[in-house]
Amino acid sequence: MSANPYSTQSSPGWGQSGTPNGCTSNDNPSAALRPMKIAQLLKCVHTTDNQWHLDGHIVGKVTVVALVLSISRSAANFSYRIEDGSGTFEVRAWGEGRDDDETQWGGIE
Template sequence: MSQGGGFYQNSSPFNQSQASPGGAGEAKRTELSHSVRPLTLAQVNKAHQAHTDAEWTLEGSEVGQVTIIGHVVNISEQTTNFLYTLEDGTGKVEARRWREQNSEEDADKWGDIQVNQVIRVTGHMKAFGSRKYVNAVNIRPSEDPHEIYFHMIEALTVTLSLQNGAPGGTVGQKSPGTASAYTAQSSGIANDDMAEYKHLPPLQREIIKVLLSQPEHDEGGVHVGVVAKAVQKQGMTSASISDALDALMDAGQIYTTSDDAHFQVSR
């Protein structure tokens, strides 16, 4: 579904209020801060920092790099940078990109962006005073007229997955105070599938069950955010989840796949 943008990733599963000040939990948050999350411009405007040095968060989830898409409604050319004002129907956000030292290199890398073009911007969220903007590491024109719609759907899918667990659970049966659709699905794992893990501590067994319950477990691996979202519903802390993941990796029960944030069961 992504049209040149990022992956579903996301963001840290560990809410800042639950994250330990150091150790394995903090290390995993740092790794996740390099992930790319698709956002609407309204979501960019809703994201916030606890303080100027804190990670950006949106609805309790850490936001690393972001990818946005929108119509260019204004370009402000300055001595050291270009400032693009984007709109996507949900809000307005500025994207800033810095000039290269060589003008030819600048044109080759960034292209000739014009007002009224649709562009995709990937970068990091920044703030100057009360104004938020995206500090661009990549900008490109959108050639596909459907790309902006795909992006909106992708941003919505990621947000709902972070809130409710990955798709594939029992739809329509979740109510406030109950387990997520993701947790409901994990309970459907056959006992035979878990027999070889009965010697593991309860939290490690639950993580294995979560990994096996996901449709992507035998493809690209399951994102740590999906795992944490499920087991945190049962009162587990970020530190204990991190320790359990590390223990499972040390024992060879699980391994990382495409990056350090995606896990797969060793079978």
């Protein structure tokens, strides 16, 4: 019988093994996608091993559901100011092909 991913036996966001999405020590926990609040992101600590940690766990890829408050464009990137009820955060997107962002979000100020 497989483990219930909705079990209440572990803390929210952590699998039964105590790592993101139930990754074992043999898996790469930083590769797991983890839902987080902005307040949690702000509590993450960057360590000397060049990884981000929260409450002693490695944090890699994250997803945040938030409201876009503002968008700024520069020659090199787009800057998004987001808010989710727990805090605000500035996100930047670099790279080629950012014209899609201008088409989709260009009217937001």
